[in-house]
Amino acid sequence: MPLPFVTADREDAVLAAQSVTLAEANRDLWRRPYRPGPWRVGGGALLLLLASYVLFSALIITLAGGWPSGAICAGCGVLLIALAVRMLRAGVWVSSSGLRRVGLLRTATLRWSEVVSVRTVQRPVRWLGLPRTVQGQALVLVPAGQGVSERTLLTSRNADFLSRPRAFDRAADVIESWAAESG
Template sequence: MIGWELVALAILGSATENLFRLAGTAFLALAIGFGVVWVVGAFRIMRMGVYVSGYGVRVRGLFRTQTLAWQDVEHIRLHQASHRLGRFEIPSGMTVLIERRDGGHVQTPLWAQGIDFHRRPGLFRSVYQDLRDRHALARLAPA
């Protein structure tokens, strides 16, 4: 996986170098910039997920982290996600969606076809059920 990413970065760097005719310090700055973006992105991807505690649920995405107290969560449900491409709608599989009491929702990175669950559908259902159980337990607890 890392090899493919490094090859893609090398191709992007080479194309950028040729397009803008970069040399010396400019090319070094480009390489360092690509490296920093790659490391920061890899770190954020590594930390992506849904984290639960007695207080609530924290959803870490690639660009944003949201923390919701259990009392702010109305419902946790499965959602059939899809993407639109012009007039076409492309189904992308089941994800976990958190509905907030204020009517909004939070999309989680829990995706049935994702790398964590692709070949283990039972694990996806188990994680989803555990999240629902913790929400139900928190709703029963005195405030």
């Protein structure tokens, strides 16, 4: 079974996705122009490890005769797996039709015609999504419409780019170029 995410082929796929221009892009294909960072992958791995323990305990509880308790425990394990998958899919995705920001609990999609500008700014940003702020860079989106404030898409201190400043610069440049091509 080939595992391209473990080999150098994964880097080639990411670079290929970054080099696609808006005109060449498939309208229905959403791409993340960067790979998930080690903090996001590590958090997902820990959640999956916890889910395996919870599912194993659900099996033991069910075999011991506690069907309702085993079902509740199995439901918690499935919830942990869903949370891990959602956490790994979180980020900014682009296609020729627009820009999609996938969060832990919700997803927002904007067509390129609804985007006024995308730019990188220097300002205090949240460290790993926690309340503590540190100085960093943020990729902000200014949507069309009155009274709508700018939205932060990516920061240099989030789970994808912490200790990877060059990856943040590449991802920001790719997303900015897609926005500039569309406008």
